Amino acid sequence: MLSKGSLQIEVPATLTKAMGQGEPVIGPPLVVDLDGTLLRSDLLVESAFAHVGARPSRLPVLLRALLRGKAALKAAIARETPIDETSLPYDERVLELIHDARAQGREVYIASASNERYVAAVAGHVGADGWFASSDSENLSSHAKTRRLVEAFGEGGFDYVGDDRADLPVWATARECIAVHPSAGVRRALTAINADARFIEPRTHRGRAWFKLLRVHQWAKNALVFVPMVTSHNFDLGSVVASVAAFFAFSFAASAIYILNDLVDIDADRKHPSKRRRPLAAGTVPILTSIPVAAGLMGAGIAVALAIGPLFAATLLTYLALTTAYTFFLKRKLLVDIVTLAALYTIRIIGGAVAIDVPVSEWLLGFSLFIFTSLALIKRYVEMAARLDASLPDPNNRNYRKADLDIVAALAAATGYNAVTFFAIYISSDHVRAIYAYPQLLWLVCPVLIYWLGRALLMAHRRDLDDDPIVFAIRDRNSHLALLIIGAILLVATGPL
Numbered sequence: 001m002l003s004k005g006s007l008q009i010e011v012p013a014t015l016t017k018a019m020g021q022g023e024p025v026i027g028p029p030l031v032v033d034l035d036g037t038l039l040r041s042d043l044l045v046e047s048a049f050a051h052v053g054a055r056p057s058r059l060p061v062l063l064r065a066l067l068r069g070k071a072a073l074k075a076a077i078a079r080e081t082p083i084d085e086t087s088l089p090y091d092e093r094v095l096e097l098i099h100d101a102r103a104q105g106r107e108v109y110i111a112s113a114s115n116e117r118y119v120a121a122v123a124g125h126v127g128a129d130g131w132f133a134s135s136d137s138e139n140l141s142s143h144a145k146t147r148r149l150v151e152a153f154g155e156g157g158f159d160y161v162g163d164d165r166a167d168l169p170v171w172a173t174a175r176e177c178i179a180v181h182p183s184a185g186v187r188r189a190l191t192a193i194n195a196d197a198r199f200i201e202p203r204t205h206r207g208r209a210w211f212k213l214l215r216v217h218q219w220a221k222n223a224l225v226f227v228p229m230v231t232s233h234n235f236d237l238g239s240v241v242a243s244v245a246a247f248f249a250f251s252f253a254a255s256a257i258y259i260l261n262d263l264v265d266i267d268a269d270r271k272h273p274s275k276r277r278r279p280l281a282a283g284t285v286p287i288l289t290s291i292p293v294a295a296g297l298m299g300a301g302i303a304v305a306l307a308i309g310p311l312f313a314a315t316l317l318t319y320l321a322l323t324t325a326y327t328f329f330l331k332r333k334l335l336v337d338i339v340t341l342a343a344l345y346t347i348r349i350i351g352g353a354v355a356i357d358v359p360v361s362e363w364l365l366g367f368s369l370f371i372f373t374s375l376a377l378i379k380r381y382v383e384m385a386a387r388l389d390a391s392l393p394d395p396n397n398r399n400y401r402k403a404d405l406d407i408v409a410a411l412a413a414a415t416g417y418n419a420v421t422f423f424a425i426y427i428s429s430d431h432v433r434a435i436y437a438y439p440q441l442l443w444l445v446c447p448v449l450i451y452w453l454g455r456a457l458l459m460a461h462r463r464d465l466d467d468d469p470i471v472f473a474i475r476d477r478n479s480h481l482a483l484l485i486i487g488a489i490l491l492v493a494t495g496p497l
Helices: 013-021 043-054 056-066 070-080 092-103 116-126 143-153 165-171 184-193 206-213 216-232 237-264 266-270 287-308 310-328 336-356 362-389 402-427 430-435 439-461 469-475 477-494
Strands: 002-004 007-009 030-033 108-115 130-134 159-162 177-180 198-200
Touching: 030 092, 030 165, 043 056, 043 070, 043 108, 043 237, 043 266, 043 287, 043 310, 056 070, 070 108, 070 116, 070 130, 092 108, 092 177, 108 116, 108 143, 116 130, 130 143, 143 165, 159 165, 165 177, 165 184, 177 184, 206 237, 216 237, 216 336, 216 362, 216 469, 237 266, 237 287, 237 310, 237 336, 287 310, 310 336, 336 362, 362 402, 362 439, 362 469, 402 430, 402 439, 430 439, 439 469, 439 477, 469 477
Parallel strands: 030 108, 030 159, 108 130, 159 177, 177 198
Antiparallel strands: 002 007
């Protein structure tokens, strides 16, 4: 046995037999890197966001640990934030390499710069014969990993599967080199080291995965910024341009927050019947790349907001602050999460009004608060119903229980129909008489709203609704028809153009 500190491995049985009896070796051990190779993810990034997401007050503690080095940082996270090795996104082709090596009687080892607590769990799950990993005091990366493997197996005494530039020193001492979808630069450098290196190319359609990660289809929610322009009947060129710019500012910012939310919720998403297919949870988008993309989108959204005006920029920053608080804290608070979601929708409407410099109608704000509270409750109902039907436990990242299902449905119905009541009172206001030639026609909107909300509740009860009722409405033909009818009523009620 070879050992150093807390790291221990067994000398491969095949090598021991060969050295002791002069018999032929079946084959050198196969050594497999973890992050980005065996896993389509990065355990340090995952665990760091999970660690801080569960308790944001841990961030200063992690910064102090980082001052002592990366090994200390990884150890501080791993001590308090376990991983579920059974749900991690393993690369099927690397698992095939491991299976083939074991079928040939070869030893298999995991070698990673991740903390030993995580590496040991993964090695046990895939049936590896041993592992090399960072301890609480040593970061086993690049040259340190190379030295350890050469000490264990000798130069040229092992095959190595890696993915990154940090693996180049290891490949230089390996017998056979295998790279898992490396970058173009790593490919060239590895080919210079070993012309016979093997490459495993990605199978996923990255463009489609990025489109899904950014939730581009969710940008439809940001069309709420056009509501003040429509309700105030301000259709001049300046208002249209400002509203379009506001739409993209909110869309860029929202996509950045979606990435942040997926980073924090990655473990919970993998245990969800539908969210486990999200790109970061499934490993179809590189987790390390998602962070600068989120930062770039955030910067783009703020830049567009500043171009519109300082007051709109302040509105967008309020949205960002509230949605970030939701990601790290508020979503775990019973019903506070619902009110927060409703407020985030309402802020979009406020932003649209600020962008075109029109006063925000109190009636419009009241209606939006009730209607979006109802839709947020329907969203929670659908999520909890899915868990109930799949016999899954209560979520650990939400403060709801499956037993709350009936109460959530009742609250959704109550707030939804309160929104209809609010709209009915709005019809009798002086504001409506001032901007509509035939305000009495607006009463026809009420039965359409009653139909749409009631249908959404019934479909959620029948399990025919997606996680998000707004996304469902974007694809639903009956919802399109309801919106068309409401639009026609508003147009006719306006009178001659």
